[in-house]
Amino acid sequence: MSPEETIEGFKKIGLSEQKAKETLKNANVTKFLLQILSEVDVQKLQPGVGLLLYHLATKIKPQSVGKLPFICKYIADGRLDSTLRIDAALEYVLSHLNEENVSIKEFEEACGVGIVVTPEQVELAVEKHMAKYKSELLEKRYRFNSGVVMQAVRSDLKWADGKAIKNEVDVQILDLLGPKTEADLAPIPKAEKKAKTSSEISKKSKKEDNKGAASVVDSSEEAVSISELMKKLPFHVPGENFKSDGYIVTPSTKKLLEDHLKITGGKVRTRFPPEPNGILHIGHAKAININFGYAAAHDGICFLRYDDTNPEKEEEKFFIGIKDMVEWLGYTPYKITHSSDYFDQLYEWAVKLIKKELAYVCHQKAEEIKGYNPPPSPWRNRPVEESLHLFEDMKNGKIDEGEATLRMKITLEEGKQDPVAYRIKFKPHHRTGSKWCIYPTYDYTHCLCDSIEHITHSLCTKEFQSRRSSYYWLCNALDIYCPVQWEYGRLNVNYTVVSKRKIAKLIDEGIVNDWDDPRLFTLTALRRRGVPSVAVNAFCAALGVTGAVGAVDPALLDASVRDHLNLTAPRVMVVLDPLKITITNFPSDEVISVTVPDFPNDPDKSSHKVVLDRTLYIEASDFKEQPEKGYRRLTLTQSVGLRHAGYIIKVSKVNKDSSGKVVELECTAESTENAEKPKAFIHWVSQPIGVEVRLYEPLFKHKNPEDPAEVPGGFLSDCRSDTLTISRAYADSSIKGAKVYDKFQFERIGFFSVDPDTDSSNIVFNRTVSLKEDSGK
Secondary structure, eight states, X not given: OOHHHHHHHHHTTTOOHHHHHHHHTOHHHHHHHHHHHTTSOGGGOOTTHHHHHHHXXXXXXXXXXXXHHHHHHHHHTTSSOSHHHHHHHHHHHHHTTTOSSOOHHHHHHHHTTTOOOOHHHHHHHHHHHHHHTHHHHHHHGGGSOTHHHHHHHHXXXXXXXXXXXXXXXXXXXXXXXXXXXXXXXXXXXXXXXOOOOHHHHHHHHHHXXXXXXXXXSOOOTTOOSHHHHHHTOOOOOTTOGGGSTTOOOOTTHHHHHHHHHHHHTTOOEEEEOOXXXXXXXXXXXXHHHHHHHHHHHTTOEEEEEEOOOOTTTOOHHHHHHHHHHHHHTTOOOSEXXXXXXXXXXXXXXXXXXXXXXXXEEEOXXXXXXXXXXXXXXXXXXXXXXXXXXXXXXXXXXXXXXXXXXXXXXXXXXXXXXXXXXXXXXXXXXXXXXXSOSXXXXXXXXXXXXXXXXXXXXXXXXXXXXGGHHHHHHHHHHTTOOOOEEEEEOOEEESSOOOOHHHHHHHHHTTSSSSTTOTTSOBHHHHHHHTOOHHHHHHHHHHHOOOSOOEEEOHHHHHHHHHHHHHHHSOEEOEESSEEEEEETTXXXXXXXXXEEESSTTSTTSOEEEEEEOSEEEEEGGGBOSSOOTTOOSBOSSOOEEETTTTEEEEEEEEEEOTTSOEEEEEEEEEETTTSOOOSOEEOOBSSOEEEEXXXXXXXXXXXXXXXXXXXXXXXXXXXXXXXXXXXXXXXXGGGTTOOTTOEEEETTTEEEEEOTTOBTTBOEEEEEEESSOOTTO
């Protein structure tokens, strides 16, 4: 049938020409609709039935297509006369896929066939629920959300027509309130503008970065926490795997799901399956939050499973580091497992695949089967007994590395044929020792471990979508429980690299110090820089969960950090570039005790004491002999206030060294009670302690340092030379005794965290983030 004929056929059931053309662009809906139209006599359809058939085509899942003739007959006969009943019919057949014959009685009860809701019933139900909201209706009038009444009526009268409910609600509201007045018609007053939060900044950035990208998963608008975000994701209910798009239903599915529910108790089960060959980075934070967060939000459990199938690259420090970062983000694994826990079972299943002629031993070299169109294996159809014998030889170390692999007989979505299930590696494993000479691949291991652990939701990033077919195929080929794979867009951050190989290169070249260097975006580096774990989680929540793949700016994470630290990091006064001040008319024979609030916006919360002495220090940039226009701090003719002290100071003399640099200011002090209010108040320290301060800047110049178009010389050539400044600073004495990872706001400067290099003789601070985004960076 030509496109023109198809469009004409669609128009005959009531679609407009524009709608028919749009439908033709959707291959799945077109296929289902043509199949539906072949089941009915279009000429005999009653008015409106065609649009119900169209609704069926848009809603039916591939698993249910076998029941199309049955459902179509009910629609054509007028027994499924609303979209509500059609949705109920689809829900019923999905839940009874393994039943060859539909129970007519159960089906009709589930779909409300024959149930008639009278106008009188609708009127009485609306009256009942309107009475509950009468006072609110009289107060809000036509700005009242009538949807809550309609929803309540729908709960009472499941099969009532939605339009009939809405019309009755509108009539009764008009009867209660009368016609709309001018006040009702007036526009709603605009809300007062507020500063944007990190969440709002994130949404704007996502909109710009992902413009035109289709969202596979609705990312839960307005979610302010991981828990809220996870509760809004439209994933399947445990045990209802078959309702998910693309899920393969077999004759064993129903029994396997029943057994699965007995084992899990119907609880959500997820897993976070990192490969223990490197340090986790910011992208892993999203994966951790989604896997652990989804389980937590649904009262489920999450496994931490190490994907330890490659003995060459695994080190103990990576196992420990992964667990530490999961716990740092606030999650406790239900159980820690390893893919290697299941090596014996995986081997038995590989033998079973060979016996079912679904796997074979191949001798093609790795370079021969790379890419998307490699030559087919000449050993694909070798005899089962031969493959069994060779696979046993592989296991026993009788075949050299690279001389043979075990391959599965399946073609993946992108055209890759027969992925490798096992390869030979003469390397001892950290947990199984020298027991194995063969190790399973990710393609083979991952879904089978998910099945063994009865994972309900196998959550992974978008690049694994092409492996979903092999995931389902392998579980079904072995006739074992099959979880559902859901994909989401991975988190990429601009101005950084997260590749383990590239980070190792930065370390080898001396550009950064180690995996936890605060200029990196590994999780250990973020923690060392002082980024709070709750800010990382809030950042992930603000990004949402979509199928779109894009990159976000580090400023979004910085905004999330500021949101949190602004409420939790106590203020202290620290001078980074000290200029000595001597108060010549110091108003006391002893030092003056000054109370400094830890949180000036909430002065009653807590405070600490500092001293004000004859000698104090201010930032060198807070004084200028020749100020530019608009300079509001200390000059030869302009006084400033000392924050929290209750005094203003005026310059009486400037002392310079032999090079002409200002080294000291002699000043007079006056109480703020007696003086004119100064234009500015500055921070200061007196009787300070010396501390080390490390200021970090972005490591790379370009958004994507790995893009040859942006950086022809490679990512190493894109590194800045001025990304770390170390200086000695003066801090008020209250900071003494600060512990590693304690966080402070240095007044007027930024947020800082105590670095692990701190010892009893030297406190080291890392700048976590400035007080506000520097638009020049």
